[in-house]
Amino acid sequence: MKKFITVLFVMLLLVACGGKSTEEGSLDVGVAFYPMKDILELVEEDLKAEGITLNIHEFTDYQTPNNLLKDKELDANMIQHRYFLEEFNKANDTDLEVIMPIYHATFALYSEEFENIEDIPNNSVITLPDDATNLSRALYLLHQAGLIEVDLTNATNLTLDDVVSNPKDLDLTDHVPLTSLSQRYVETKFAVMYPTYARNLELEGDEQRLYVEKLDDVTEGYAISLVARPDNLDDANIKKLMDVLNSDKVRDFLIENYDWASTPAF
Structure with a gap:
């Protein structure tokens, strides 16, 4: 009987310790x-x-x-x-x-020189992210803004091949890594980027934002x-x-x- 109680005590102790390990500890x-x-x-x-x-x-x-x-x-x-x-x-x-x-x-199209979408000159270069998912997001934003029209068959995986209308003949071929967008923006004067990178240029709030992405079923x-x-x-x-x-x-x-x-x- 004494041996049984001892074994039972050890088992309960192990269970208690096991429970504690799931409740306490650390997260990286x-x-x-x-x-x-x-x-x-x-x-x-x-x-x-x-x-x-x-x-x-x-x-x-x-x-x-x-x-x-x-x-x-x-x-x-x-x-x-x-x-x-x-x-x-x-x-x-x-x-x-x-x-x-x-x-x-807050994903947005930035411009240093213009305040309205309508004022963007024909043939302007707009710098876009070079990774597939954020390039697609940028093209969708330009579609939302009415600057281009895209085929929305695969709205979360857009490429330049999906652009079906580009009335201003915008140059959308300038693609750089996310971390290089702010530097490139200084040269091209137009870029679609995140506020993280705009902050590198000390841009905050709505400053220099021409168009901000709207939430919908795709952008959610x-x-x-x-x-x-x-x-x-x-x-x-x-x-x-x-x-x-x-x-x-x-x-x-x-x-x-x-x-x-x-x-x-x-």
Whole structure:
């Protein structure tokens, strides 16, 4: 009987320890540009109160945090929208998953010289992102703005071949990496880019924005999102991270501090 009680005690102790390991511990999350890091820092203390240490890792590119997440060196990342992730998964034979949309970045057409779409001269060069998903998004924005017309058969994977009308004969062949858009914009005077890169030029608010992307069934998928792996997306710590992110605290923070750059997506 004594032996049975001892074994039972050990088993209960192991169960208790196992439960604690799922409730407490740490999370390693990758971010790129603002306000991603700011958002995580905002909820850091909330997670600490739940027994979770949040380790925030900053990156200057979008491939590395996905590779590290795939290799289980990160628990999650918050760097990208769903369409970008789909392209990454396809190219790398991975199955990372969006688990929560966080915010919509304010994607826009910028011009240093003009204030109205109608004033854009014929044959103007408009610099666009060079990666497939953001090039498609830029072409869709120009379609929304009425500058071009595109075939919307595959609206989330547009290429220049899908442009069916270009009344101003705009040059849409100048494509550069996202991180080079602001530098190139200085030369071409027109670019479709995110506020992150416009900030490099000290542009804030609506300054130099000719047209801002409108939310619809297509653009909803461009929300910057929290991403995890299939094997950990139901982890207790991941769920707690989602809980603290899905809060009025985060929503109000975005509205009060980054309304010119983002819109809450939850």
